[in-house]
Amino acid sequence: MxxxxxxxxxxxxxxxxxxxTPTQPPSDGGTMSSELYLALCRGRKKEAMALLRQQHGGTAAAAANQVAGIHQVSAEGNSVLHLAAEHGHDKLIHDLASFGGRSLLSSRNSTLDTPLHCAARAGHGKAVSLLVQLSCEGGDESTxxxxxxxxxxxxxxxxxxxxxxxxxxxxxxxxxxxxxxxxxxxxxxxxxxxxxxxxxxxxxxxxxxxxxxxxxxxxxxxxxxxxxxxxxxxxxxx
The missing domain is CATH 1.25.40.20 (Ankyrin repeat-containing domain)
Known part of the structure; x- marks a missing residue:
């Protein structure tokens, strides 16, 4: 049993x-750099956000309009938000979600996990609570x-x-x-x-x-x- x-x-x-519908959207952002990957996994918020803004070549406001870069993925198809969620970095989750918009919350990796799946599997209660809150903003709990x-x-x-x-x-x-x-x-x-x-x-x-x-x-x-x-x-x- x-x-x-x-x-x-x-x-x-x-x-x-x-x-x-559980389908995996295509990644528009290309492959994530090793520097960004490590910064996300280790919860280095300032470094991760600086790398994203640098890659966009502009301010946070300008970067928000450039969807492709924020959707770059790791070898496993994990987005920046998947990695932050998997490791329970709630402050980083908040900044990334603000930076990338709602599309990041429902993004899928190679096994169709969302960031919420990753946080729930790892048992990061604060990260799950934050992702739930962000997902339900505007009355939309579909994620x-x-x-x-x-x-x-x-x-x-x-x-x-x-x-x-x-x-x-x-x-x-x-x-x-x-x-x-x-x-x-x-x-x-x-x-x-x-x-x-x-x-x-x-x-x-x-x-x-x-x-x-x-x-x-x-x-x-x-x-x-x-x-x-x-x-x-x-x-x-x-």
């Missing part, structure tokens, strides 16, 4: 109408529903790994996310229980009245709680 849990290919069920190549929403990833703060940030903004299942028939609640994260499971059951409990092989989250031997988890579901 545990091995199956870690190898689940999470993917969309019926899907939400709000969910963008939260994006699915990667395997069909994972960012909520699936955070729940599977027991990242409670990330789960809380997402279900607070979009409770409907927890009603989604993937091609394997697995819900975020089931994954949270399998991860043995009581806080993550509690966030879903508290925030999401229509949360799915579906799991593998006709099982559900309650079966998983019993399998884990956790009365506390079981009590959240019953």
């Amino acid at each position: 545990e091995l199956l849990h870690h190898s689940i290919q999470l993917s969309a069920g019926p899907g939400s109408a709000a969910a963008p 939260l529903w994006c699915r990667n190549e395997a069909g994972n929403t960012a909520l699936h990833l955070a729940a599977r790994l027991g990242h409670a703060a990330a789960v809380e940030a997402m279900v607070s903004a979009a409770p409907g996310l927890a009603s989604e299942v993937n091609n394997a028939g697995v819900s975020a609640l089931y994954l949270a229980v399998m991860s043995r994260s009581v806080p993550a499971a509690r966030s879903i059951t508290t925030r999401c009245p229509n949360a799915s409990a579906a799991g593998l092989s006709s099982q559900n989250a309650l079966h998983a709680a019993v399998f884990q031997g956790s009365d506390e988890l079981a009590s959240l579901i019953t």
